[in-house]
Amino acid sequence: MKVTPGSGVFNASDSLHGFRNVGTTPATYHVINWSPNKDMAAKK
Numbered sequence: 892m893k894v895t896p897g898s899g900v901f902n903a904s905d906s907l908h909g910f911r912n913v914g915t916t917p918a919t920y921h922v923i924n925w926s927p928n929k930d931m932a933a934k935k
Contacts, residue, residue, distance in 0.1 A: 894900055902908050904924070912918040 892902075900910075902910075910920075
């Protein structure tokens with residue numbers, strides 16, 4: 892899949908990925924860890 896500027900990608904936790912920047916300019920990405928259940932997140 893080719894991702895263009897302004898696009899979003901979902902990658903599930905604990906799953907392998909093969910993301911790589913094939914462009915000539917730096918790529919920026921943000922990782923967000925979200926849990927809908929605070930009690931479950933605190934147990935990890």
